[in-house]
Amino acid sequence: MKDFTIVGGGLVGALQSVFLAQRGFNVHLFERRPDLRTADIYQGRSINLAVSNRAWKALRKVGAEETIRQIAIPMYKRTMHDTKGNLSFQPYGKEGEAIYSVSRGELNKTLLQIADTYENTNMHFNARCTDVDLDNKKISFVNDETEEKSTQSYQYLIGTDGAFSAVRHRLMFNDRFTYSQTYIEHGYKELHIEPNEDGSHKMDPNTLHIWPREDFMLIALPNIDGSFTCTLFFPWEGKVSFQSIKTEPEIISFFQVYFPDIIPYIPDFVDQYLNHPNSSLATFRCYPWHYKDSVVLMGDAAHGVVPFYGQGMNAGFEDCFVFDQMLDEYANRFEYFFEAFGKSRKPNADAVAELALRNFIEMRDLTGDPAFLLQKKIEGWFYQKHPDKWVPLYSMVTFSDFSYEYALQKGDYQNAIMAQVMKIPDLANKWDSKEVEEKILHLLSAT
Numbered sequence: 391m392k393d394f395t396i397v398g399g400g401l402v403g404a405l406q407s408v409f410l411a412q413r414g415f416n417v418h419l420f421e422r423r424p425d426l427r428t429a430d431i432y433q434g435r436s437i438n439l440a441v442s443n444r445a446w447k448a449l450r451k452v453g454a455e456e457t458i459r460q461i462a463i464p465m466y467k468r469t470m471h472d473t474k475g476n477l478s479f480q481p482y483g484k485e486g487e488a489i490y491s492v493s494r495g496e497l498n499k500t501l502l503q504i505a506d507t508y509e510n511t512n513m514h515f516n517a518r519c520t521d522v523d524l525d526n527k528k529i530s531f532v533n534d535e536t537e538e539k540s541t542q543s544y545q546y547l548i549g550t551d552g553a554f555s556a557v558r559h560r561l562m563f564n565d566r567f568t569y570s571q572t573y574i575e576h577g578y579k580e581l582h583i584e585p586n587e588d589g590s591h592k593m594d595p596n597t598l599h600i601w602p603r604e605d606f607m608l609i610a611l612p613n614i615d616g617s618f619t620c621t622l623f624f625p626w627e628g629k630v631s632f633q634s635i636k637t638e639p640e641i642i643s644f645f646q647v648y649f650p651d652i653i654p655y656i657p658d659f660v661d662q663y664l665n666h667p668n669s670s671l672a673t674f675r676c677y678p679w680h681y682k683d684s685v686v687l688m689g690d691a692a693h694g695v696v697p698f699y700g701q702g703m704n705a706g707f708e709d710c711f712v713f714d715q716m717l718d719e720y721a722n723r724f725e726y727f728f729e730a731f732g733k734s735r736k737p738n739a740d741a742v743a744e745l746a747l748r749n750f751i752e753m754r755d756l757t758g759d760p761a762f763l764l765q766k767k768i769e770g771w772f773y774q775k776h777p778d779k780w781v782p783l784y785s786m787v788t789f790s791d792f793s794y795e796y797a798l799q800k801g802d803y804q805n806a807i808m809a810q811v812m813k814i815p816d817l818a819n820k821w822d823s824k825e826v827e828e829k830i831l832h833l834l835s836a837t
């Protein structure tokens with residue numbers, strides 16, 4: 391009987407516990423924080439994330455999809471707010487396709503709850519990993535509340551302890567372990583829109599709201615309690631930045647100029663801006679993800695990405711799905727399994743990291759650009775007519791099973807074709823014409 395020790399009971403660690411417990415393995419889950427099923431670690435704040443196909447697929451495999459769907463709000467399109475409060479729309483995919491806003495805390499709690507129903511799972515909270523003795527297969531913990539220290543032996547260790555992983559930190563001392571951590575010039579701040587008095591949402595809840603402002607943006611995702619969680623992605627430094635907007639008059643004038651239509655929805659926006667923390671954003675890359683046949687990294691510990699494609703957790707859940715799939719393949723040669731797993735996932739992790747960085751430019755700048763919106767409209771139209779010949783990049787990443795690596799390459803190829811199409815004179819008036827269709831078909835057959 392295999393024994394898995396999982397460090398980090400966040401989204402990926404909790405799901406991975408369920409996958410392993412369902413296979414009958416012994417699972418020992420260690421989480422730094424208190425048990426979020428009983429402790430209010432989010433201090434009443436709703437923080438959400440967008441769930442799409444890859445996460446649903448993994449949740450479905452462990453039988454958790456329906457439970458999570460009940461706490462998920464479908465968002466069928468992007469709604470762009472300009473500085474005058476005018477709205478424009480961009481569907482995410484085909485009719486009926488949506489990404490889903492889910493509370494991070496509820497999702498995590500539900501997965502821990504499911505994992506806890508298995509007798510072969512043991513959970514330990516207030517257990518922060520401080521060190522790993524790789525050769526003697528021992529792991530050390532401290533309880534940050536009592537300062538009590540402990541050491542455990544492990545057979546197999548999975549590091550799902552997030553972007554600042556302690557397990558990965560230990561692997562960094564190994565020869566030829568490659569690691570990089572690259573911060574972007576923007577950070578983020580969360581703001582909250584409370585529900586109406588009757589509990590309803592103040593804006594359309596079935597859409598992801600974006601206020602694209604070229605070098606920065608605000609987004610809002612709905613919560614099931616009628617509130618919205620907004621995130622301001624903002625440069626740390628520069629003319630309009632966290633550094634330059636600090637005082638009450640500066641904050642008021644900033645919101646009046648850039649986000650006037652949100653002011654009535656967040657009457658205390660000055661207090662929220664002043665009191666909510668600013669957080670940084672980075673891409674984390676490392677390789678190899680394993681140590682011999684005893685330690686492996688998954689989720690953000692292996693590949694932390696910036697959040698602009700809404701794929702960090704989706705990619706982590708896909709790790710769990712693929713891990714489970716590959717377990718069968720490697721059942722009789724388990725000693726090669728962790729290495730093979732990392733090798734198969736790494737190109738996809740690199741691709742999603744690249745896609746996420748690029749999507750920031752698309753969201754903050756291009757979603758306000760008529761030429762970009764026209765291009766997306768043409769791609770969506772051509773996709774409906776020829777789904778066997780063209781799948782828009784966003785759909786490949788969000789609604790399909792194509793690997794991230796394939797999506798990135800195919801997306802670049804399609805973009806080069808669209809650059810030619812966008813040169814057609816008077817395109818805005820004939821974007822859905824036979825001429826445009828034939829041009830794309832011709833370019834596809836010629837390349």
Ligand SMILES: Cc1cc2nc3c(=O)[nH]c(=O)nc-3n(C[C@H](O)[C@H](O)[C@H](O)COP(=O)(O)OP(=O)(O)OC[C@H]3O[C@@H](n4cnc5c(N)ncnc54)[C@H](O)[C@@H]3O)c2cc1C
Nearest residue numbers: 398400401402422440519551552689690700701702703704
């Ligand atoms: C602003 C923002 C928005 C995002 N939006 C989306 C989105 O819309 N869609 C999406 O798919 N992804 C999104 N993401 C990414 C997503 O949050 C992460 O990819 C996901 O949380 C990764 O899960 P994880 O379990 O690997 O890591 P985490 O969720 O970070 O969990 C790690 C766990 O390990 C624990 N831990 C840490 N150190 C130790 C230690 N030393 N010992 C024991 N335990 C430890 C932590 O307490 C935590 O519980 C977003 C991220 C950000 C920052």
